[in-house]
Structure formats: structure tokens, C-alpha cells
Amino acid sequence: MTAGQRSARPWLPYTVAVVAGLAVIAAAYVIVRPAPGPDRSGCVALEVNSSTEKADLVAQLAARYNAADRRFGGRCAEVTVHGLNSGKAMEALAAGNWSGRQPGIPAPQVWLPTSSLWTGRLRLLDEQAGRAAQTPDRYPSIANSPLVIAMPLEKGELVRQRGKLGWADVLGLSGDAGWAAFGRPEWGRFTFGKDNPNLSTSGLAATIATYYAAVRRSSDLTKADLAKPAVTQFVRRIEANVSHYSDDSVDLLRDLAEADLGGAAAGAAGDARARDMSAVVVQEELVYQYNEGQLSPTPGQKPRVPLVAVHPSEGTFNLDHPYVVLPSADAAQQAAAQDFLAFLQDDPQQRSFADLGFRDHERRASDALVAAVRGGTDGQLTYFDPPAPEVVDAILRGW
Template identity: 25%
Template structure:
């Protein structure tokens, strides 16, 4: 069948927190800029080799054909690194038993790298491709479109093998998971910790996020973004880095991985074994499709096509070779004899749904992008008024802010202003913490200290408009590309500074500063019955932000999650 994909690109790559290189170097295909850079590298570097013979120059030849085969027809199959060893054994068996003189060469390459080469028309000489997931086909097409090229006319066949997405837990800590069932809902509830190797380069992680989303209760729309924000605080660069982090984690923590990767890890690292935990709700699987790559017609084109048909059939039936490497068969069944995994699959896992994965990746990219934000907190006298539950308004904010602060990763840049009339220096605001990275322990402690001592700043009336104008001006002037630059306002009232700029003048000044290429959305959170929500909405609309109203103490916690969730998708949330 001819592949048909939707080429609308939801992907954006502004990745971070990769502290060490991944052993499996997967290609990054989600950003047109990154993809273009990859192609430029191919053209200026490896492109020389490609022009002198295509993919065989990139990979040293090693196929020799069967016994007595002196002039073989050559087949080249590019396979994901995880399945290449097993597929190489299938190829050797095929060559040795074929009635036609054939030499089948299986070359190992990360699926993302192959997809990038295909998207840029730089993959020559290959007859077939076996990626670890069908999603790479859609991402290949998206990248090709971003480069102004037509998507390669590949033909996607059925799976040759499968492996379910599971939780990998260090066997040394297995007793911590024995008391109760573990599943996607356990991650959503925060009962256990989770580590997700970068979903923008790991098909297993991406399929896991789709399963996580599917397991979420429909009546709680905040739970998935809240969980993704928590998971995104630490993004391991590789499976091995994730395993090391899980071993050292202060609470029970699992790694989103595959059954095959558990087997592979235990074979190569028997001193630190993993245990596969199968999510109680079920999961999806990576499907390893057999993809035909179109080639130019030649003298042996008909013979090659016939041999490729036969090799695809044999590849789909090579269960013994795959099982030895930890794979299930192409239908999701079969036996795997290895420490740390179930011998028999009780229920074959369905292939991961491409649409769900695209949606999960889009949400993940939104929630884990690096942020640079200025938070301005109302410290006018009314913040000392009762808010219910024996708490004053400022104390309710302190509690909510303390919880929200823990959601941000160290690469977030954050600064804090307090605002009311008659602040030192004659302004309506006072900078109590500059915009800087939370990865700096001293800066993080400074913000925590400010939050804990907010009551000491309270006095005067609400100087809202001048504070917003100065804050937006500052964030535009110090705009940092590649980050989400925003201003967050926390207030319990309306503008009370009679000498300040008017609302209409403020909106005009904001409009003059607006730059679609350098957006600075203003997110306003009004707390209490005195909030001027109408004015807040007009300000938010002018900047591509949003205005929220929280009337009860518990509402403020929910509003913080919403504000975090939507901070990077303005104005089209």
C-alpha cells in the first residue's frame, strides 16, 4: 500500500536537559530548522560520499551471499539499531537458503537518522527500511515538507516484529512495586515517579505518552498536563541515563521503555538488571514495519523485486531470531525466554496510534519548552483580607505558589516583582528577584525566600497598569529566542493608582510593542471577588495571553496548572 500521511506539522524542537549523549543517536526530525541543518551537513560533508556511491559509502559492505554465490544480486536493508542484529540473522539464513544468488546487507541506523535521509532525498541504494515505529513515516513526510520537498513515495508493509511499551524498574528496588498494581494511572496520581527518555527522539517514550493520555479520566482535564510538566522536569538523554536516575531516585521510579529494551539491557548489563512492569491498563507496542524504498529501474529490477518480496516474507516469519533478542512476533505474541520479562504475552499489545502520538507530542513539546517568565505579585493592603479556611489572601497565594514552583525545571528562568503604589524608587513595582535560571541554587532559594516572606511587602493600593506596562517593556527588551517569554500577574483587585496610565493608553502601548515573532503573552490571575476581570481580559487579549479568575482558595491551585499548561500555545489554545 502507498503511504498516505497528513503533512501538517505540530512539531517544534527546542529541546533541553540532555546532559549526556544518547548511546542510540536518533535523528531529530520535528523542527524544520533542525532538519534543514541536518540536510546541510549531509550536503557539505557526507554528501560527498553519497554522490560517489550512495549509502554503501556510509556503511562498510559486509554481505557475501550464500555458498557458491559468486555474482549475487545485492539487497540493502536499513534497520533500526534495536532490530538490526536479529534482522541480520534473518538475512544470513535467507541468503544461504535462497534458490537465487543473493547477498542481503542489513545496515544498522537509528530510525530518526534514516527518516532524515529519506526526507532530504539523500538515502540512495537502499531497497527497504525497518524503523522501530510507523510514526517515523509521518515524521519523515513532515520533515520533507518543511524542506520544500515532496514526501518520498515509500510503501509501508506489515510488521516484522513487535515489542510492547512497558515500565522498566531496577530489580534492586522491585520490592517497592510489589504492594500494589502499577499502571499509567499510577503515574498520573503521582504515587510513583516516572522517567521518559526524550519523546522527540524515542518512539517508545512517545507511545508511552499516548497511553498515559488515554488512561486519564475524562472528568479531570488538568491531570495529563500536570503529569507531563512533572515528567518534563528531568528528560534523560538515553535509556541508560534513565535507569541510573531511577536507581538513585528518592521514591519508587520507573522508566518508560519497551520489553525488548529490558531484555537488551539485561543481556548487556547483568549486574544492574531491570524488571519489566506491565501497565495494568494495558499499553501499545512498537510495530517495526517493513518499508519499501523506491529505486531506479535497472537490468536486475525484476529479480530484485522478486527477492525483496521473498525477503519480506521471511523477515516476517523470523520469530526465532527475534525472540532471542527480546521481540514478540509480528502479531504481538510468541515466547521470550529472558530474565526480567514475561515468557508469554497474555494480551498482544496493539500498535501505537499515530494520531494519538502526534497529539501527545504536541502537548509534551508545549509543556516542556524552556520558559522565561516575570511574575508580578499584588502586595496591596487588600491581600491581608480573609480568604476562607482561616487564611488571608496572601497566604493562599503563598501555598499555591509553593506547589507551582516545584513544577518548573531548572532551565526555567524566573524573576519576581511585587507591586502596589508607593514602592521604593517611586515605581509601582519592586524587583525582589531578577529573571534568572532556577538551576542556580542561590537564585531558587531567593525566590523561595521571597514567597515565604511576602506579607512583609504589603502596603498601599493596587498599581496594576503601570506594572504591566513596565513588565511587558522589560520582557520585550530582554527577549530570549528559543524560550517562552511571558509575564504572569497575580492580583486580587483592580487598578487603584489614580496617577497611572489609563487602560486604553496601556492597550495602545502594548499594541505598539507587539511583535508576532517575539511574543510576550501576559497571563493574569485574579483572586477574590474584587477582581476587575473585564479589564484583565482586554489586556490578555492584546498580548495573546489569558485571564483567569479564582474565587476560592482551591481554585488558585487549578488556575496555576492551567496557566502552566497553556503558557506556550497562545493565542490559539
């Protein structure tokens, strides 16, 4: 054996060990590496357009749905969600030219407006244009939220002490007497906030409720009612006392939350804004979100002065958040849409809606919601019958 051979032998065991170790590592990697996920390349693409107040939540639930890799008829769906104000979405659908009206948002196969008031309005516009109705049916709900008169705690409790008051009693406070009629002249006039009824569901429902207040009924509103001078004068008097108009009631409540958070440090302007708002007509879930600090500029910080949800005695509108599968959906997309609807109505997703202050798809309120808004359960509420689309159209033209 040569010297060179002897010097090589001590390295041989180490070399063998290293090679063997690498082989073990490679084998272990092959054994424990993550299994490839399911092939979703052939999933049915489903585009959903949701009203803005729930669009973020529906998008989160769509991501949950996609990750679950549910199957229907051996297929899967890939759901994408975009948010758009209900009125603007209705206008784009009515125009028959979605891409021209909303070039930055894909045309939907499923539409989730805030209320069936919009599906009725779209149906009327389609009929007037001489085309097939895109929303001819009644549609299932994925959540519900009644329209309420939200008032700062002290003012709301004072109103409630008078017993059961109707829309005319509460909104009628906007006359010259204002809060003096309740023994608090230092609070000044009764002014309230609402949304533009052409674009916002709460604004549209609040305007219709004003007409119901004028005729002192909760159903069967007619075009003949709208033409009565006493009705017109009542509505004009109330609309003249709207101190805050907006296209989105969320913005209105964010302003109020900012003023509340500032308190005395906010100065005269902030205090004046807070004092000036006697009431705002909004969906119940927004009162919940406001009181829970979800609309605060400092997320999670609850307001010093919470709002209470006043339910007028003769009834209110229920905003039913319908699930509308549009005629643009092909057979595969219709099947995907039905599976996504079933998913949204399952208990885990309904709890996610409850976390934002919505009632469930059967109108049931959680205990947390009732406590937060100091409101009533569904059994204590009476709901208006929505007027015919022709009457809604006449209201908007008159407004």
C-alpha cells in the same frame, strides 16, 4: 651391459612409483576438490537500514540469508545491513538528501524503524514539503515489543500489589509524596528515565503515553486535548521528574547494569545511581536483555536486582518494527525485499528475534520472555491506537 647401466636399474622402480604416486594424488585432488560455489556476481544488491536495537541481529540474519543462496524468479539477492537510530533515519529520508545527512551510510531501499510512529511522521513531513509520500501504507512487522514501565524487582512488585494501575497512577508517583504513598518513604521521590522523543522510539511513545495518561483515554487523542491547561500541567509535572534523559535507552540500562554489578564495592556514586532509578520507560525486549545479562559490562552475568515489566492497566504502545520497502527500490530490489521479508518471518529467524526478547511478527510472546520480565502474554495486554501524525507532530513541537 655396462657398469653404468647396471647402477641405474635399481632406481628405475622407485622413479616409476613416485611418478605414479604423484599422478594418483593429482587425480584424487581433481576428484575431491570442493565444487565451486554458486555464481552470485549477478545478485540484486539490497541495502537495508535498521533501527539500532536490532541492527546487529538483522545483519546476522542477512549473512544467513546470503549464505543460503535463496532464489526468487531465478535471481538471488545480496543483502547488506546498516544500523541507524529511527529518528535520525527518518530525518535523512525526510530531507530528501540521504548522502548529505548520513554520508557514511548507504541510502537504503528497505527501512526497518522501531515503530510505525516514524512512518506516519515521515508521511506527514513529505506532505508538508509537497512531495509524494515515501511511507503511504501500513507495513508488515518482523517483530513486536510493547512499551513497558521497567522497575527494580522490589519496587515493581510493590506497585503491582496495589492492583491494576494506569500510566497516571504510576508516573503520577513522581509528585512530592513519591514512595511515601506506598509506605516506603525511605525510597524518596519517584524518578524515572526516558529517551529523547525526537530521536528515540521509546522516548516518543512514552511522551505520547503521558498525554494519554493526562486525558485518561487510550485512543482518539486530539490536538485540542494537547491545548487543555490541565493536560499541559500534568505532562509538565511528570517531565520535571525525569531524572535520566538519553538518546538511546540501551545506554540508560547499561549504566544501571554497571551500577548493579558494582554493588557496595562501586561506592556511593554507583549505589546512588541504582537507588535513584525508580523506573525507566523502555521496550519490553530491553528488560529481557537486561535481566539475561546481555547488557551487563560482564556479558552473561545477570543482575543482582532484576527488572520487572509493569503494563499499565489502560494499555500501552506496541512497537511494531515495520518492514518498509521505500520508493527508491527498483523492480528487482522490490522482489528481493519481499523475499528477504519472507525469510525474516520464517520460524528459524523468528526464534533468533525471540532470543533477544522480541515477540514474534504476530505479537506472540515466548514463555521464556514472559518468565524473564515477569510480564503478561499478548492476550493480557491492551494496545493504544497511535494518534494521528498531526497530533504526534504537535506533541513534539510542544515538548
